Amino acid sequence: MMLKLKIKLFSLLLLCTSIANAQTNTYKFKRSITGVNTVWHKMTLPDDLYKKANAGFEDLRIFGINGKDTIEVPYLLKQRADKVTTNDITFKQINQSTNPNGYYYTFQSPGINLINQIKLAFKQDNFDWKVTLEGSNDNKQWFAILSDYRILSIKNNDTDYQFTKLNFPDSKYKYFRVAVKSPIQPELLEAKISKTDTIKGTYKEVRYKSFDVKNDLSKKETVVDVTLNTPVPLSYLKLNAQSDFDFYRPIKIEYATDSFKTDKGIQYNYANLYEGTISSLEETAFNFENTVTSRLKITIQNNDNKPLRLSSLQLKGNISEIIARFDEPKSEYALYYGNEKATNPVYEIEKFENKIPVDLTSVNIGAEQQNPAYSIKTEKPLFENKAWLWVLMVVIIGLLGWFSFKMLKN
Known part of the structure; x- marks a missing residue:
């Protein structure tokens, strides 16, 4: 009787274990x-x-x-990740004028609004101008917000790049005036005025194992191979890029998806993380979707220009x-x-x-x-x-x- 009871208890234990497993x-x-x-x-x-x-x-x-x-x-x-919200503010253009110092465009809001960004769109494709931005509450007394702010547009067979976005600290005025210093009449198509707020995400600094830069003169490009110690999430890359002159070049960031052996050693398959432009006019930092990887490839197209001096980079990933x-x-x-x-x-x-x-x-x-x-x-x-x-x-x-x-x- 006792033996049968032990067998039943053992069978029940096995059954419970198998259900859990x-x-x-x-x-x-x-x-x-x-x-x-x-x-x-x-x-x-x-x-x-x-x-x-x-x-x-x-x-x-x-x-x-x-x-x-x-x-x-x-x-x-x-x-x-960072959460960015942009609220467009209603403004109408009330004045356009010119004097020896430049071309002026004045915008008015029904109320006094807080803004920190103006996106300008021009009919011209190629220009390099300086901009001044001022604010006023009575359209008489003006206060400087931006001075000698550079905007640029280049479009040719090799490049299609525009930087016409004015970023500035939060400013609260009823009137805003943009002055463009240009040898020709700018043809302003649109001015989009907005307030952008960023709720900072939670990031973790990621250290890299190696940073290998190769300048390929035949392909007119610079390739940077970055290796990490272990696969981790990445969503932010800031490249330390320097040059004696202003620059704006196509950049592509890829991550390794897998590897395979060949006669020349281990090779990697890559997928795109980011494609855009690296420029001296903007911060050389790039955000992309949080992606787990242990290897990156950064390709900068130099065309006929001297390669940039690349010394290091900063990597971050969103904490999961x-x-x-x-x-x-x-x-x-x-x-x-x-x-x-x-x-x-x-x-x-x-x-x-x-x-x-x-x-x-x-x-x-x-x-x-x-x-x-x-x-x-x-x-x-x-x-x-x-x-x-x-x-x-x-x-x-x-x-x-x-x-x-x-x-x-x-």
Whole structure:
């Protein structure tokens, strides 16, 4: 009787274990989560996780185990990038005049508005002008906002570049006056006046392992290969570029998606991150979608110009943060990943994000472990088995011999 009871208890334990493993056995890796003491928590993904997780994080799962019960924890994955909002302000042009100092364009708003950006559009394609910007509340007394601000447009077979956006500190006036110093009459098509606000995201500085610059004279381009120590998210790149003269050149930033071996060593396949212009008129910094990679390639088209002096760069990535709801804080929780076939989970909390508390305490993610429940085995193709190959050869030889014998007999 006692033996039967022990067998039943052992069978029940095996059944519970197999049920728990059924939810977690497709994930190669796990990390313990500690510090859960309430329903809502946040956690920051560690850098060494990105190398093993899927590039799009489709395989991230949080499971809690409490005895025989295994529960899946719903979560939101947040990448805190800069959030830029632009509000256009209603202005109308009320005056256009000229004197020996330049050409003047005056704009009026129904009220006194706070602005920090004016985008100008001209009919001319090629120009290099200086601009002065002033503000006034009575259209009589004017106060300087910008002085000798350079705007530029170049369009030819090699370049199509414009820099006609006036950026300045927040300014609150009813009237704004733009003065353009130009040897010819500027043909102003549009002036878009706006207030731009930026809510800063959460970034982490990323150190690079190597920075290799090569100037290819035959292709008239400079190529910079940047290698990181491990795959991490990147969304910001600032290049230290110097020249004795003003410059504006096409730039392309790519990231390595995978690698392959050749006779010349390891080669890489690349995908685009950013294409635009690097210019002495603007900050040589570029923002792009947060992307996990361990290698970058930067290509600058020099045309017939002297290559720029490139000495270093600055890299940043948005921190990836998980916001999770732990319905049973007393359970033992772990983060699982490493399933190439996983698809993005769909949780209801995504629709009710506004109800999640703002101030969340952090929990800890432990070191990476091999998931002991992982049971997916890679089956080798049938014909990689030598025994099957020998059997197949014997069958083929036998069939050939039988057909030969039949032919000779006939």
